[in-house]
Amino acid sequence: MVSDREHITAEPTLPDVAQVWDWLHAVPDPEIPVISLTDLGIIRDVAYVDDTLIVTVTPTYSGCPATSIINLDIETALRGHGVEKLELRRKLSPAWTTDWMTQSGRDKLEAYGIAPPQPAGGPDKCPQCGSQHVEKMSQFGSTPCKAQWRCTACLEPFDYFKCI
Amino acid sequence: MANVDKEMLTQFLLRMGDNTLILGHRVSEWCGHAPVLEEDIALANTALDLIGQTQLWLGYAAEVMDDGKTADDIAFLRDAWDFRNLLLLELPNGDFGQTLMRQFLFDAYQSILLPRLMKSSDQAIAEIAEKASKEAAYHVERSAETVVGLGDGTEESHKRMQAALDRLWPYVGEMFASDDVDAAMAAAGVAPDPASLREEYDALIGKVLSEATLTIPDSDFAHKGGRNGKTHTEHLGHLLTQMQWLQRAYPGATW
Numbered sequence: 239m240v241s242d243r244e245h246i247t248a249e250p251t252l253p254d255v256a257q258v259w260d261w262l263h264a265v266p267d268p269e270i271p272v273i274s275l276t277d278l279g280i281i282r283d284v285a286y287v288d289d290t291l292i293v294t295v296t297p298t299y300s301g302c303p304a305t306s307i308i309n310l311d312i313e314t315a316l317r318g319h320g321v322e323k324l325e326l327r328r329k330l331s332p333a334w335t336t337d338w339m340t341q342s343g344r345d346k347l348e349a350y351g352i353a354p355p356q357p358a359g360g361p362d363k364c365p366q367c368g369s370q371h372v373e374k375m376s377q378f379g380s381t382p383c384k385a386q387w388r389c390t391a392c393l394e395p396f397d398y399f400k401c402i
Numbered sequence: 403m404a405n406v407d408k409e410m411l412t413q414f415l416l417r418m419g420d421n422t423l424i425l426g427h428r429v430s431e432w433c434g435h436a437p438v439l440e441e442d443i444a445l446a447n448t449a450l451d452l453i454g455q456t457q458l459w460l461g462y463a464a465e466v467m468d469d470g471k472t473a474d475d476i477a478f479l480r481d482a483w484d485f486r487n488l489l490l491l492e493l494p495n496g497d498f499g500q501t502l503m504r505q506f507l508f509d510a511y512q513s514i515l516l517p518r519l520m521k522s523s524d525q526a527i528a529e530i531a532e533k534a535s536k537e538a539a540y541h542v543e544r545s546a547e548t549v550v551g552l553g554d555g556t557e558e559s560h561k562r563m564q565a566a567l568d569r570l571w572p573y574v575g576e577m578f579a580s581d582d583v584d585a586a587m588a589a590a591g592v593a594p595d596p597a598s599l600r601e602e603y604d605a606l607i608g609k610v611l612s613e614a615t616l617t618i619p620d621s622d623f624a625h626k627g628g629r630n631g632k633t634h635t636e637h638l639g640h641l642l643t644q645m646q647w648l649q650r651a652y653p654g655a656t657w
Binding site: 297299300301302303330331332333375376377378379380382386400402 | 440441443444446447448449450451452453454455457458528529530532533534536537540543544
């Protein structure tokens with residue numbers, strides 16, 4: 239009996255960090271829902287301080303309006319999985335770079351019709367028809383992280399995920 | 403926090419944050435009015451970056467001031483005489499060319515200043531600068547390209563860009579007018595003396611403006627009084643009546 243009671247009053251087991259990463263992997267980016275927050279590379283760390291789960295997030299662009307939604311989505315997802323003690327921390331440095339985007343994230347972007355970031359500073363091909371004949375329309379697009387390009391072969395405009 | 407007088411550090415942070423706040427507001431006035439859709443989106447995105455940087459600078463200013471105020475309080479509840487932005491940034495937008503000329507003159511300054519601030523002895527400043535410098539590099543690429551495109555464009559666009567440069571040039575000198583706040587920041591390794599940025603700045607804008615076939619006015623007269631708060635132009639008050647209207651009419655309103 240004594241051992242049973244001890245079992246009941248023991249601290250509930252906290253989900254391990256790998257489990258939390260799995261959950262975060264399923265949280266979509268609010269602006270580009272085909273990729274997840276982990277694909278985007280903005281979750282910088284998941285760790286416990288005592289029994290509080292600390293999730294460290296870095297912003298993509300300082301003025302990106304999605305930042306507060308992203309924090310809300312992380313909180314909603316983790317609370318939904320039963321995390322009670324949670325703290326979100328913002329980390330500015332090192333500053334986010336598109337180098338942190340995962341390969342699967344890049345593939346998903348392209349399949350969705352958004353050309354993934356390239357070190358050359360522009361898309362290598364049209365995400366619709368694959369032609370390499372593309373031209374820039376504007377350095378800015380529908381969200382802070384994108385620019386507008388156009389394919390001169392299929393004539394379709396498309397979004398390009400800016401490389402920073 | 404760097405080992406430096408808090409009042410002085412606050413002044414420095416207000417200068418950084420007020421620059422991006424006031425220019426961010428001015429640029430946002432174009433939203434829905436730009437000559438073509440792409441430019442409208444570009445201007446709105448630029449404004450968004452600037453406002454985002456403002457949150458970082460003024461957020462840190464609030465932390466240093468440590469009197470219970472937030473970045474929002476600083477932005478929306480101060481009057482004109484408390485602002486520390488460059489006069490250049492509070493001037494009305496003028497036409498599209500003048501807006502882009504102003505943007506270029508400021509982007510060029512930021513693209514030189516921010517990388518220096520990444521080496522600040524104050525870690526928070528170094529981190530904000532690291533974030534903002536990436537955006538500034540992107541901004542100057544676009545504004546320089548547009549200045550060249552319009553300057554070396556049609557007779558009409560060239561004429562307007564030269565007029566914009568003539569109009570704005572007397573406001574450039576203020577960027578490099580050092581005072582005791584700058585001296586304190588330089589001594590503590592927080593920020594470079596702005597006067598030390600002038601040579602690099604002149605080289606950068608000289609190259610772009612010559613490519614744009616524009617002539618830099620032969621005068622070093624400079625209007626001053628924005629970054630030290632002594633004499634703002636009459637335009638700042640008008641800007642604030644619009645920018646601060648909601649918080650003034652409905653104090654404490656949130657969404």
